Amino acid sequence: MLQIEFHGVLQQAAGGRTMELDGVASGATVADVLERLKGERPALAAHLPRVACAQGDSLVRHNREVDIHRPLVLLPPVSGGSAEETGQP
Amino acid sequence: MSRMTDQPLDMDQLLRDTENDTCGALVIFAGVVRNHHLGKGVTGMRYSAYGPMAEKVLVDLERETLEKFPVAECRIVHRTGDLAIGDASVLVVVRAPHRGDAFDAARYAIDTLKVRLPVWKHDFYEDGTQGFQDGVPLETSDVARGGDEP
Numbered sequence: 001m002l003q004i005e006f007h008g009v010l011q012q013a014a015g016g017r018t019m020e021l022d023g024v025a026s027g028a029t030v031a032d033v034l035e036r037l038k039g040e041r042p043a044l045a046a047h048l049p050r051v052a053c054a055q056g057d058s059l060v061r062h063n064r065e066v067d068i069h070r071p072l073v074l075l076p077p078v079s080g081g082s083a084e085e086t087g088q089p
Numbered sequence: 090m091s092r093m094t095d096q097p098l099d100m101d102q103l104l105r106d107t108e109n110d111t112c113g114a115l116v117i118f119a120g121v122v123r124n125h126h127l128g129k130g131v132t133g134m135r136y137s138a139y140g141p142m143a144e145k146v147l148v149d150l151e152r153e154t155l156e157k158f159p160v161a162e163c164r165i166v167h168r169t170g171d172l173a174i175g176d177a178s179v180l181v182v183v184r185a186p187h188r189g190d191a192f193d194a195a196r197y198a199i200d201t202l203k204v205r206l207p208v209w210k211h212d213f214y215e216d217g218t219q220g221f222q223d224g225v226p227l228e229t230s231d232v233a234r235g236g237d238e239p
Binding site: 012052054058075076079080 | 142
């Protein structure tokens, strides 16, 4: 069972901070898991093309294998720092 | 000192931590919560972060800034939690022998932070609505990769 962790706006779309995904096979890639999530949480679908993923303190590319023993963390576009440099008027 | 904190940022501590007699320039950048966003009045903001990665990003960014520019000190701290208008959300402190290098390095540090640090802003508006600000996709997202991987 793979634990999925959501941050930012993804928590609203997913309806919570975490969920568990059954049946993720050993060797599955991040992209495989994201594809599964579209079915499990349709509200996430629009966000997924802009989502990055991490395990522990490192980013994991979408074509890489998921370590099913560690949470897969979904990170929406980031907006840290100061307010005055958002590129908005 | 942790670089990610839910406590008010301590400028005095950063200045003490970076004291360096070889430096003739000190540049401080402070990002503060402003009272408007996209034409709407803002009453406050909540910052959330993916802590394990955020701390590493800031440590790595400090090191990278020191390697990339002829500066002697670079420290970056970022706050999470509920912030009021005028509260500092981020501080960047750079010390260098010369001012040009210090300005360049501080600019690089804050600009790079904004595209690498896993932090999200949730605005609370004067009209009672609220919502997450959009931002910059991190580098492994489909959009950031431009579809260059299968």
